[in-house]
Amino acid sequence: MKDAIVKVSKTTILKLTTDEDSRIEKTIDKFTEGMDYASTVVHANQKPMGAIKLQKLTYAHLRSEIGLKSQMSCNVARQTAGAYKTLQAQIRKGETYWQLLKFAPTNIKFSYGRDFSINHDEISITTLDGRQKYGIMNYRYAEQFFDGSWKYQASELVKHKDGNYYFHLVCEKEIGEPDITQASNFMGIDVGINHLAVTFTTNGRRKFFTGGEIKNIRNIYSKQRKRLQEKDTRSATRVLKHQSGREKRFMRDVNHVISRQVIESAIEDNVSVIGLEDLTGIRKRTEVRKKQRYKHNSWAFRELQTFIEYKAHEVGIAVIYIDPRYTSQTCPTCLHISRNNRNGRSFLCEVCDYALNADLVGAMNIEARTRAFRHDLEVQGLVVDSPDETISSETSLKPLPTGRGN
Ligand SMILES: [Zn+2]
Structure with a gap:
């Protein structure tokens, strides 16, 4: 077992240097509107459905009625489908009940290479007003994620309660089994x-x-x-x-x-x-x-x-x-x-x-x-900076569920 290769997944949280930004706000609002729409589709289905099926059912509406970009529409479907899967798991544990999920306008998920790219001091994301670049704070701890050894995964832009924007960058790489005893302080x-x-x-x-x-x-x-x-x-x-x-x-x-x-x-x-x-x-x-x-x-x-x-x-x-x-x-x-x-x-x-x-x-x-x-x-096999963000990466999105039954 000593030479086992494990996939390490880390979420690092990077603060954007921008203050309140109308392009980001608009994109978050529309993205959330899209998720709430997709949510009604799953809810009407009375049980969770796969992301691809949900995408087929919602894509046209998300594009033409809500005005989302193509990749965003796919992410909306994937994220909403994931949220209902988590809901189902919680129902099985007796923690909650079947209900219409509502999403808070705080997060957007981006796909690496498709609608976001990043280097150690700048992030480029697709907004509804086109591609935009934003500065990110240079933290020493974050440099390791830009040394070329990590692959970036779908990640989220999150507006925290402090009113600032943070990019929750999900990084992955394969390494030899980590020595847990040395892992951390x-x-x-x-x-x-x-x-x-x-x-x-x-x-x-x-x-x-x-x-x-x-x-x-x-x-x-x-x-x-x-x-x-x-x-x-x-x-x-x-x-x-x-x-x-x-x-x-x-x-x-x-x-x-x-x-x-x-x-x-x-x-x-x-x-x-x-x-x-x-x-x-x-x-x-x-x-x-x-x-x-x-x-x-x-x-x-x-x-x-x-x-x-x-x-x-x-x-x-x-x-x-x-x-x-x-x-x-x-x-x-x-x-x-x-x-x-x-x-x-x-x-x-x-x-x-x-x-x-x-x-x-x-x-x-x-x-x-x-x-x-x-x-x-x-x-x-997980090394996570922020467990609640990575364990259920599909649902880290927004707090589940707001308890509104229907
Ligand atoms: Zn004792």
Whole structure:
């Protein structure tokens, strides 16, 4: 098995240097309109259909009624067919039901050589106003993908929530079996109230980001809030509203600073994948519910995670959200899980006596899960920068499904 050849697929995210661009906007809008149209065709069929069949059924309409170019029309069919295949797989797992998929106007898929070409500082794509060239940011990490050894696959232009355009370039090459143990340096990040962020990397580096006086300032805000809420007068309500805006702006500034420091530290340590807890998912276990309620209630935690994610993408570091269950109760040494392991800010394993700062234990467990998740992908022959983008490359497109049954 040592000499096995595996196909490596990587998605690298490149930021375009252009701001809001009307040609891109128009193309994304029309492309999405095309997908929504193709979606109604599959939906009416009452089960998924192959891309070729869907292309035959939709091509004329996409070209003449919606005004898409030839290659775009083919991509619309392929992408929509893929989305329904994923939907079907989710239905089989009991996760959702048959429904009309609606697509958000955020992505367009391009085919290499047909409607996009790229070099290390420029991308050329077909828009509805003809071929256009856009600059891309020169990241050091991305240079490896332009050394001639990679083949480019169908890739996507995505408008991220930060309002900027990013090209998710899918690159492939065949190599000898990768050495997974050497693969990467991972970073687990625990966000919380004691320390805004605690990081732990595979090579053992740990950092605490406290944000100085923040906890005190937030306490002052929270006391003021309580006082005002007790008053319950109209003027108190007005002051409350005003103050809440101020607190939000204050925390946003803090989160920008902390996320920047975290990413600087990740770059310094050569981290390639960052793991964060998924605080949004709905889980059945009460243990998480409690922890989630606490973290969930604070928009500030999620905002910090979002900032970290954006800044990570900008420098080519992938971000994975992991299952947050028991990250604060699991012993990093013997893996014993118990609520009793944790006592406030300190962690003491009731089995092996391992003792450490509780937030750091959280970060260690998050790092371990991030590494495990990546490992699972790699043994399948995948090396991915952003797993959710590559595992189901046909559906990375847009968040599935928006839950609109029909
Ligand atoms: Zn233990």
